[in-house]
Amino acid sequence: MKIGYYPGCALHGSSNDYEQSVRACLQQLGIQLDELDEWICCGATAAHMLNARLATALPARNLALARQQGHEQLLAPCPMCSMQLLKANAELHDRRVRCEMSEIVELPLDASVQVLNLIEVLQQVSCEEIRHKIAVPLEGWQPACYYGCLLTRPPSIVRFDDPEHPQSMETLLRICGAEPVSWNSATRCCGAGMTVANEETVLELSHQILADAHAHGANCIVVACPMCHVNLDMKQGAIQRRDESLPAMPVYYLTDLVGRAIGLDDRQLGIDRHFVTVG
Amino acid sequence: MARIGVFTCWCGENIARTVDVQHVAEALAAEPGVVCSLAFKYMCSEPGQSLLSRKIAEERLDGLVVASCSPHMHLRTFRKAAETAGLNPYLVEMANIREQCSWVHHDRKLATDKAIELVRMSVAKVRHNQPLNPIRVPIVRRALVIGGGVAGIQAALDIADAGYRVVLVEREPSIGGKMAGLSETFPTLDCSQCILTPRMVDVAQHPHITLHTYSEVESVEGYLGSFRVTVRKKARYVDIDRCTGCGECWTSCPSGKNASEFDFGLGRRKAIYVPFPQAVPARPVIDAKACLKLTRNRCGVCLKKCQAGAINFEDQDQMIEEEVGAIVVATGYELYDIKARDAGSSVSGYGEYGYGRYADVIDSLQFERLASASGPTGGKIERPSDGREPKTVVFVSCVGSRDRAKGIPYCSKICCMVNAKHTMLYRHKVHDGEAHVFYMDVRAGGKNYDEFVRRAIEQDGARYHRGRVSEILEQDGKLLVRGIDTLAAVPLTIAADMVVLANAMVPARGVQQLAQKLNVGYDEHGFLSESHPKLRPVETNAAGVFVCGACQGPKDIPESVAQASAAAGKVLVMFARDHLTREPEIACIDQRSCSGCFTCLQACPYQAISRQEITDRAGQVLRYAAQVNPGLCMGCGTCVAVCRSKSADLAGFSEQQVYGMVESLA
Amino acid sequence: MGHHMDLLPHQLIRLVQLGQGARAIRADAIWQCVSCQTCTSRCPQTVDCAAVMDALRQMAVENGVAAPAQKRTWTFQQAFLQNVRRNGRLSELELIGVFKTRSFADDWSVPGLWKDSLLAPQLLRRGKLHLMSEKVRDRGVVRRIFQRCEETTAGQPSLESGGSHE
């Protein structure tokens, strides 16, 4: 199976460990990623904060490129990117917007490209197939599945899982032999894009998430978002300096754990490049 | 040649101010067939009506046009006047030169010209009017009541007490409905079962009431005055006539871990069970999904224990035909299921409240069972997870209701009172307990209602917070209820032992399918539509079918009972007549030209068209043609529009009449 | 985030409804909002609170009422877009550099300038820091998209009508 791939800036930047993990895991599952040529930034928080039109135009350009390059489905592993792409896609249903955007981005447009997040791509591989490929069942793993904000919100745009009680990561990880815990922070915010600009907020919110995971007996956190990983993993040192009682909590990408279960090692998945390492 | 009279009304100044009525009368006098054309100040007044009668006699009129207001205003008046004067009322037409002319135009010339054309159209129509006679339909003086909750019980008893026979159909094994499961009722705190169960017994013992429990309406045919209803009596596996209700069977049944529907899953019941001790009929039913004999062909203890020989594992669903003249629908409500996912929508209700995940988050009907002396805890407030007495309980209003995002924009009306009652019941039982209520507004409209809420706050110490609950989290065995008090503008987190959600009221499941069988309309939420929100509150658009109780919209017990009596009253009005009459403006089919395509049969919204054999003298079938059942036809005319051979026509709006009107505009 | 805010989200929405946007944009709260969209997805009246927050921030900057400390997010986002405009894609190193110097110019806090730089060697060791920025080939089209969007955004909502209610 071949699928269009929109990495987004983070996966080509400091979150390239996420890209490594996604590529390795999906390849093992038989999914080829075909990177969108000439993709540009989706605009992220900045565009929707500063210029609404730009917030549609930047993702629209990418959707137009996908269409031009013949991709029916487009994977955006970063939830910020996939939400922006989905939002633009929804707006393109309006003929007037479509015409206007088409002129702005200099390419013909329609709303035909299906944008997928990482979990949706994994769901396309049937449970049976994953079960079949499992080499090292994740016995003893009790992950707290962390969805953060944009995988499920705003529900009217992303239309993915239950926005208040999502279970799709849990379902996948159970197939891999893990026992996900039930906890409170699955859809709480980690501070997201405030990492640089408003560190205080990030440290506080991420601290709550880490503490909640501990309180509910998790031995790791699983994410499907580069920003969540930065805040929970890279910033964990800073958080621990404020609360020394907080034990170290490894933070994995979803594909890290699925990848391990289907026999990939930490180097292949880029886990060795995380900040928090345990054991 | 027609002899038509035209009467143009001044309506005081209302018409005469902008329309030159005298000119209209003169212009119309020249129309072919018009033998008299007059203008008069108030046609609807007594002198106006006598002028009409006089002219009918003097001029031997055979058609009448009154040019005045909207036919919705006075058509009936003028038709009655004509009838008194000996003219068939259906030979009267109106031209609306007030609402649709003088009131909406200012230019006198234009308005007068338009008025003349409008009256001409009506003259062109009346030329083709035919005398019609109201249709008489016989009445079967027997009523069907669907639903045996408090509304259905009230309606059935009222009709039966008047001396007419009633068939009461209830889906569950016992009548009583939601009210039978309530603890105490607002605003008087009288025990629900104490007031309802005697009424239930009355139903069972009433000589005029036939009770079908554990039964559903399968199909409905016929029309006002004469419906044929098929009732499916579901297999109960117990012969309730033989059964003595001794209880040997259910005390010895080994399958005891089934969630009790009556206790909303908080209690357990056997596979053979009576839903609650005061059930009517007080006879058991076997749950075919739980019974070991029926599922795995083992056990059969009840069969051995039963002295009366009432157990029958071979029991099958039975179909019963009932003939009735009127139907009362009282199917009630249920609570919005916040666990269920809406098909096609990604929103599943309130995942953030953890209902279904946290055992101690319950809904308000479950709390009723906890507070009820006959409930699973014997009336002690115990939390479902560990049986401990909760010391802090949070009651949440508007769960679903008034939440456009969840698709329920309406107010469920009872929850504010239910919450106040619950805080009282709780505080009466747990003196050192804290009761918190989160609310958007307190809507306590009703006799002694607001006083009741104040009592909950002032005497019983309920803590009311104006604001919504954002989420409920679980930590160290406590439920953290995170919300806001918007009056204080403070975010609040309450560590609670139990949370009670006041879920929205929605129509009972399956009511839409029932409504389709009955041809009754319903709104987007599934509540049945009354005929007129103010003036015909219990009638429906299907003649002879009435509604009452929460199936029509959220309401409390007093309102349901009042509406049930109103519906019963309407049924009795019908039954008091010798025969029923219906408007004769209905469809007919010319079977000589009918090609038998039966497009009309498909299109008819009332199933009023049937297939009829056309035979020769020897009784040999020649062909099939469509036929209109005058009892069912409501006169919409859809069949006329779809008829390919132009064989269908609609009295009062016939092809000739309608085309005549358009042609008059040439 | 609610408990940190000087005005709670529902109060901000109410101020906007009452035509007192001028007070809303002076609130610290609009800068504490992390755009997590929880409010939008839970509002029973389907108000898109997160979008209102965006609009308020925009107005606060345009009307010059945002304090430098509050504006940090804003400055960051501006630097972000400029970076994308130049390269088509984001270069994190460039962005952080630009942002640090700009916010330094605003509030002169030297610790702020250096705090994150301490992570740089660690990032480098993990192969997470790219000294060369990634660029798309056709940067002309990116520039033109930006230009077109900026032209057509003139006439955004303003605060002219606000503030008269006090």
Place this chain on the structure above:
Amino acid sequence: MSGDAFEPKIVAYVCNWCTYLGADLAGTNRLEYPANVRIVRLPCTGRMDFNLIIKAFEIGADAVLVSGCHPGDCHYTAGNYHARRRWILFQELLTTLGIDLHRIHFTWISAAEGRKWQEVIQEITESTRELGPYMGYRHICEVQK
């Protein structure tokens, strides 16, 4: 309709329970609108035989309006759906015949929408004034002969 300026003739087929009452309400509220419309009251738009549209053009109408209850609100439960379904089919036929579909208007107006009735009539009158007299139908008739 004499005079220099062209005043269109508009025939409106409306249902008895929604649009007719909506037009009545416009009257009760004294909402003024152009005097060009002539209402034909039908029990339901389900009764609407689309030949009536042709008939209206035949007698010289410049525009036709068909208006009934909103979807879901039909007094006879589904008559307006039937009308809509048939209209979709009939439209094709009219197009084939060469009838100008801009002359035919379809709306839903409820008994509570007096204001909408006023607006619809204003709009249709205005747009028909701009289109001018409907000569097209007469041409079609001649060609058919």
